[in-house]
Amino acid sequence: MIAMKKKAASAVLACAGWLLAASPAWALLPIQHWSEASGAQVWLVESPGIPMVDVQISFDAGSRRDPAPQAGLASAMAMMTSKGVRARGDAAALDENALGEAWADLGASFEAQADRDSFGYALRSLTEPALLERAARLAARQLAEPSLPEAVWQRERARWSAAIKEADTRPGTAAKKAFAAAVFGSHPYGQRPTEETLARIEVADLQTFHERYIAACRARVSIVGAVSRAQAQALVGRLLAHLPERTSAECAPQPAVPEVQPLAKAVQENVPFASAQAQVLIGQPGIARRDPDFLALLVGNHILGGGGLVSRLTEEVREKRGLSYSVYSDFSPGLNAGAFVVALQTRPDQAAQAVQVARETLARYVAQGPTEAELRAAKANLIGGFALRIDSNRKLLGNVSNIAWNGLPLDYLEHWTDRVQALTVADIRAALQRHLQPERMVTVVVGGQP
Numbered sequence: 001m002i003a004m005k006k007k008a009a010s011a012v013l014a015c016a017g018w019l020l021a022a023s024p025a026w027a028l029l030p031i032q033h034w035s036e037a038s039g040a041q042v043w044l045v046e047s048p049g050i051p052m053v054d055v056q057i058s059f060d061a062g063s064r065r066d067p068a069p070q071a072g073l074a075s076a077m078a079m080m081t082s083k084g085v086r087a088r089g090d091a092a093a094l095d096e097n098a099l100g101e102a103w104a105d106l107g108a109s110f111e112a113q114a115d116r117d118s119f120g121y122a123l124r125s126l127t128e129p130a131l132l133e134r135a136a137r138l139a140a141r142q143l144a145e146p147s148l149p150e151a152v153w154q155r156e157r158a159r160w161s162a163a164i165k166e167a168d169t170r171p172g173t174a175a176k177k178a179f180a181a182a183v184f185g186s187h188p189y190g191q192r193p194t195e196e197t198l199a200r201i202e203v204a205d206l207q208t209f210h211e212r213y214i215a216a217c218r219a220r221v222s223i224v225g226a227v228s229r230a231q232a233q234a235l236v237g238r239l240l241a242h243l244p245e246r247t248s249a250e251c252a253p254q255p256a257v258p259e260v261q262p263l264a265k266a267v268q269e270n271v272p273f274a275s276a277q278a279q280v281l282i283g284q285p286g287i288a289r290r291d292p293d294f295l296a297l298l299v300g301n302h303i304l305g306g307g308g309l310v311s312r313l314t315e316e317v318r319e320k321r322g323l324s325y326s327v328y329s330d331f332s333p334g335l336n337a338g339a340f341v342v343a344l345q346t347r348p349d350q351a352a353q354a355v356q357v358a359r360e361t362l363a364r365y366v367a368q369g370p371t372e373a374e375l376r377a378a379k380a381n382l383i384g385g386f387a388l389r390i391d392s393n394r395k396l397l398g399n400v401s402n403i404a405w406n407g408l409p410l411d412y413l414e415h416w417t418d419r420v421q422a423l424t425v426a427d428i429r430a431a432l433q434r435h436l437q438p439e440r441m442v443t444v445v446v447g448g449q450p
Helices: 002-021 073-083 096-106 129-144 150-167 171-184 195-199 203-213 229-239 294-306 312-319 348-368 372-384 393-406 416-422 425-435
Strands: 032-035 041-046 052-059 109-114 119-126 220-225 267-271 278-285 327-331 339-346 442-446
Touching (some): 041 229, 041 393, 052 229, 052 393, 073 096, 073 109, 073 129, 073 150, 073 203, 096 129, 109 129, 119 129, 129 229, 150 195, 171 267, 171 278, 171 339, 171 442, 220 229, 220 393, 278 348, 294 312, 294 327, 294 416, 294 425, 312 327, 312 339, 312 348, 348 425, 348 442, 372 416, 372 425
Parallel strands (some): 267 442
Antiparallel strands (some): 032 041, 052 119, 109 119, 278 339, 278 442, 327 339
């Protein structure tokens, strides 16, 4: 064990040296894609400059598939994945402490996470053969054979419930809850875990979740690192080796999740709350990530409120009138349409004025679009910062996973800057008008004066 720790430490030092010398020309690295015999889909970028590999294994099992009475189920499963593994053959069971020590000994990490669309596992390891072999075998056990101890789930559920109770004392939480309910209605994107929904989740539900969704044939695996295609195939085989085989019927696509419905009319909610600052959220359902207007809206939103201190909303709300220290706008596209939102905080007595200015700024921008000067500046900022989006294995993995998850072309990164550069003022204005209806938005004010 001591020898293994020394080997891991030596490899970490070697990796640090590679990081200092590595070339940033990530965008030139091609993305390979293939299907394994198990049905798993694999995307690979061979990045030999650093002796490390990052792997993302994703399943269509995010919170949008949580039963409404058990909102939080996917996140609960992600939480419990690190709490122990069952015994297998000659390998003894590991509790959460032993599992954590095993990963520390390897100088590697393996984590589960759940978001609204996906449930996934992330492996990071050095590629020294002995280390990577052990890391893959341990990850395979954790992926396929979580022990899900009852006492640990009871403890973690109590902690999570207490955290929810504490968060509910904050005006920001009240604003997000009211906004999500008004924008998404009964759609799963509007669900949030509560003390009540967590109380309905038992270990048996976690086991059912794992059996239903975690299958090799449903896996989308993204890999970035110093491995060849042959090594990547062997690694994927080891990682998924302990998952049970499924029939074709068992691996049929998951049922479609209903689309988010557009708003029929404007909604105004004023929520009383004793707070020093009023929380303001204005928005509506936005777009899905697959929408062809994604890049036009990315650039358009950068000008409106996504570009920090140089955005229109900052100029009108903060600089000209001093109504808020910070104001921003954002699209959050997913497999379904995520929300578009304008968000700010202001003094309670200024909330009505801040809402009016934000609405007027948004309506004027949607009607007229950006100026040529604004568009040039936004393009320069976004294109100039593109290298920072892919300047590490982990960041590049996030982009490759995005391509895999949303069915984007393999050359998406290669042509990203060209596609942004080609956008015109007319393109931005048309995209904004197709997707934003300023006269039919939700406005939530928490803590403002009547």
